Amino acid sequence: MAADHTPRWQDVTVVDTRDVADRIRRVVLRYDAPQPARAGAHVDVEIPSGEGVLTRSYSVVDASDDGRELALSVHLSATSRGGSAAMHALAPGAVLRATQPLQNFPLGVGAARYVLLAGGIGITAVAGMARTLAARRADYELVYVGRTRPAMAYLDALALAHGDRLSAHVDDEGTGLDVDALLDSIAADPRAAATELYLCGPIRLMDAVRRGWENRGLPATNLRFETFGNSGAWAPQDFIVRIPRLGVQTRVDANSTMLEALEAAGVEMMFDCRKGECGLCQVAVLDLDGRLDHRDVFLSADEKAQDSRLCACVSRAVAADTPRIGDVDAPPTPPSEPAVVTIEVT
Amino acid sequence: MTMTAPRPAQASAPAPAPGPRTTAKIFGYPLNAWYVAAWDHEVTSRGILARRVCDRPLALYRTGDGRIAALADACWHRLAPLSKGRLVGDEEIQCPYHGMRYNAAGRCTHMPAQQTLNPSATVPAYPAVERYRYVWVWLGDPDLADPATIPDMHQMSSPEWAGDGRTIDAGCNYQLIIDNLMDLTHEEFVHSSSIGQEELSEASFETIHDERTVTVTRWMRDIDPPPFWLKNMRDKFPGFSGKVDRWQIIHFEAPSTICIDVGVAKAGTGAPEGDRSQGVNGYVMNTMTPETDRTSHYFWAFMRNYRLDSQLITTQLREGVHGVFGEDEEMLIAQQEAIDANPGHEFYSLNIDMGGMWARRILERMMAAEGRA
Ligand code: FES
Ligand code: FES
Ligand SMILES: [Fe+2]
Numbered sequence: 001m002a003a004d005h006t007p008r009w010q011d012v013t014v015v016d017t018r019d020v021a022d023r024i025r026r027v028v029l030r031y032d033a034p035q036p037a038r039a040g041a042h043v044d045v046e047i048p049s050g051e052g053v054l055t056r057s058y059s060v061v062d063a064s065d066d067g068r069e070l071a072l073s074v075h076l077s078a079t080s081r082g083g084s085a086a087m088h089a090l091a092p093g094a095v096l097r098a099t100q101p102l103q104n105f106p107l108g109v110g111a112a113r114y115v116l117l118a119g120g121i122g123i124t125a126v127a128g129m130a131r132t133l134a135a136r137r138a139d140y141e142l143v144y145v146g147r148t149r150p151a152m153a154y155l156d157a158l159a160l161a162h163g164d165r166l167s168a169h170v171d172d173e174g175t176g177l178d179v180d181a182l183l184d185s186i187a188a189d190p191r192a193a194a195t196e197l198y199l200c201g202p203i204r205l206m207d208a209v210r211r212g213w214e215n216r217g218l219p220a221t222n223l224r225f226e227t228f229g230n231s232g233a234w235a236p237q238d239f240i241v242r243i244p245r246l247g248v249q250t251r252v253d254a255n256s257t258m259l260e261a262l263e264a265a266g267v268e269m270m271f272d273c274r275k276g277e278c279g280l281c282q283v284a285v286l287d288l289d290g291r292l293d294h295r296d297v298f299l300s301a302d303e304k305a306q307d308s309r310l311c312a313c314v315s316r317a318v319a320a321d322t323p324r325i326g327d328v329d330a331p332p333t334p335p336s337e338p339a340v341v342t343i344e345v346t
Numbered sequence: 347m348t349m350t351a352p353r354p355a356q357a358s359a360p361a362p363a364p365g366p367r368t369t370a371k372i373f374g375y376p377l378n379a380w381y382v383a384a385w386d387h388e389v390t391s392r393g394i395l396a397r398r399v400c401d402r403p404l405a406l407y408r409t410g411d412g413r414i415a416a417l418a419d420a421c422w423h424r425l426a427p428l429s430k431g432r433l434v435g436d437e438e439i440q441c442p443y444h445g446m447r448y449n450a451a452g453r454c455t456h457m458p459a460q461q462t463l464n465p466s467a468t469v470p471a472y473p474a475v476e477r478y479r480y481v482w483v484w485l486g487d488p489d490l491a492d493p494a495t496i497p498d499m500h501q502m503s504s505p506e507w508a509g510d511g512r513t514i515d516a517g518c519n520y521q522l523i524i525d526n527l528m529d530l531t532h533e534e535f536v537h538s539s540s541i542g543q544e545e546l547s548e549a550s551f552e553t554i555h556d557e558r559t560v561t562v563t564r565w566m567r568d569i570d571p572p573p574f575w576l577k578n579m580r581d582k583f584p585g586f587s588g589k590v591d592r593w594q595i596i597h598f599e600a601p602s603t604i605c606i607d608v609g610v611a612k613a614g615t616g617a618p619e620g621d622r623s624q625g626v627n628g629y630v631m632n633t634m635t636p637e638t639d640r641t642s643h644y645f646w647a648f649m650r651n652y653r654l655d656s657q658l659i660t661t662q663l664r665e666g667v668h669g670v671f672g673e674d675e676e677m678l679i680a681q682q683e684a685i686d687a688n689p690g691h692e693f694y695s696l697n698i699d700m701g702g703m704w705a706r707r708i709l710e711r712m713m714a715a716e717g718r719a
Contacts, residue, residue, distance in 0.1 A: 036487070036717070038487070038489075105465075108451050108453070109451075132489060220455070221455045222453075277465060278464060298462055298464070299462065300461035300462050
């Protein structure tokens with residue numbers, strides 16, 4: 001059926017919650033009517049929190065046979081913006097507002113070969129795709145990357161369901177993913193031009209894959225990715241944003257976005273997607289004390305390297321000396337001097 | 347006559363709950379089904395065909411290597427109709443408004459004024475298959491789109507059959523056409539000058555069905571051939587005159603394809619028993635595609651298995667049937683108008699509706715399986 005983009009909000013009941021990995025909790029929502037959910041679909045959920053009602057998107061991991069129960073999986077972020085902590089606190093019987101399954105990440109039909117690449121919680125977006133491709137008897141492989149084995153949700157079930165088609169890459173076991181080797185193998189295959197790669201994972205993985213895909217001349221449109229699972233290269237921290245022309249200076253705390261902070265400061269901002277895709281929220285960067293953590297997919301790698309613009313809905317700044325996520329010597333506490341970004345808005 | 351066995355009289359046991367009653371009124375159409383969107387020759391790599399199927403506007407074209415692309419006819423950006431755009435290169439369609447381009451899978455391949463592609467930018471692409479001289483599309487769940495379930499219309503493209511047809515832009519709901527074709531007693535009243543004759547409503551018929559098909563068989567023995575069939579007999583047997591045995595075997599296949607095996611043979615030469623050598627045989631191929639709730643694309647052809655090389659006969663048959671179907675069309679439009687003018691009025695059914703009612707039962711089941719009323 002045609003893509004259905006109009007959210008229909010409804011009351012849903014939490015019927016089951018359980019941990020499926022370190023910091024990852026499975027939450028099953030029951031709907032009044034069956035909810036057709038295609039591979040790649042997500043639902044939007046309203047989460048009451050200390051800062052008001054937050055709206056978050058979660059992939060549909062699987063559904064009950066009668067289509068009334070949809071399972072999500074929620075990663076408790078280290079610096080939760082309130083959303084994931086509230087989701088982890090849910091107990092069976094809780095009633096939430098949620099939409100029907102929405103589709104931004106549709107699985108194509110008829111590719112010669114499919115590669116599904118998931119990093120961490122990104123598995124939630126591609127697990128259903130793997131199931132669909134198996135049912136179609138398509139040629140697919142599922143590449144699942146994680147930091148540690150206990151942090152990888154559904155790993156055993158996926159191994160059982162997909163056998164040799166699954167390859168697990170675990171950083172702390174020394175089997176981390178070699179992105180170049182994966183892309184080389186795709187490009188060397190005679191079906192390269194008809195191979196689709198579906199990707200959901202942290203922004204560093206996404207950036208590496210996008211760059212490598214482009215460098216190898218693979219068709220841009222065959223690289224498919226879901227963005228709402230994006231995390232940055234650095235853990236979020238507070239930073240300062242300034243607009244000298246308007247005399248605005250405000251602090252963006254780790255739990256909110258630059259776009260939200262500017263709106264709260266009374267700056268009239270334009271936006272559409274609020275997930276780093278459309279570019280409508282971009283601002284010009286006039287000066288920078290610290291580093292930019294570009295989390296959008298609107299700007300190209302070259303544009304990001306210039307640091308002259310950023311997408312305020314997702315991108316952030318961090319203090320210059322902050323180590324990247326995953327670096328061994330990451331300090332547990334944020335630095336004392338926050339980054340300062342000086343911008344101009346349209 | 348086909349009859350339903352009467353219920354045994356009840357003694358003391360409570361009556362079993364009746365199954366759901368099949369409704370005679372107009373209802374929707376299944377989406378998990380193949381529908382014809384166009385004749386094969388209508389879809390080209392030189393232009394874009396706009397056609398509404400199941401209330402969804404489609405843009406249809408062919409790639410350089412001949413594959414069919416069936417995209418939703420509304421650009422992701424501002425919904426401009428892609429069918430008003432143009433084809434670029436071997437595979438891409440360009441929006442007429444701001445130039446976004448999509449490939450045959452509906453994926454954006456070009457966005458104006460930016461270096462990246464928004465990953466959400468796609469238009470729905472529907473499975474499409476070319477078969478039996480038609481382009482079939484599937485608007486439901488693409489994972490269920492199995493080409494093996496395309497209704498059998500093999501006479502359309504078999505070397506043993508010749509013929510041609512046309513499309514009627516029918517101003518009525520597709521079910522009215524199914525009803526029309528599943529009961530040919532109407533020929534006596536609607537087509538009295540060509541194929542109608544009294545024996546039609548007098549002859550008994552037999553109805554059988556399974557999960558996807560319904561077959562209605564009617565034989566009329568030892569009758570005078572109506573004008574259409576006399577002409578066809580004389581094409582094969584010059585100078586023929588006399589009585590014939592006439593048959594109509596209506597094959598319905600879900601959701602809306604009806605192939606009617608029709609013909610006459612010299613009376614008493616064994617046609618009812620299987621020897622049709624002394625007769626002429628045609629297949630009236632019909633497949634109806636819902637366009638909206640009250641309009642349909644009605645694709646038909648008349649195929650024959652004799653004098654295959656005669657283009658003259660092909661043309662005469664096509665034009666002759668076109669005239670006959672014009673009479674149906676008038677009735678169907680008038681019927682749809684009456685339905686619109688009498689909202690809430692039910693249909694009632696006659697014995698002659700047996701085949702059409704089984705077709706409705708099958709459609710109701712398909713709809714229910716999709717979770718729709
Ligand atoms: S609002 Fe779309 S990229 Fe920020
Ligand atoms: S409406 Fe198609 S590109 Fe703008
Ligand atoms: Fe008719």
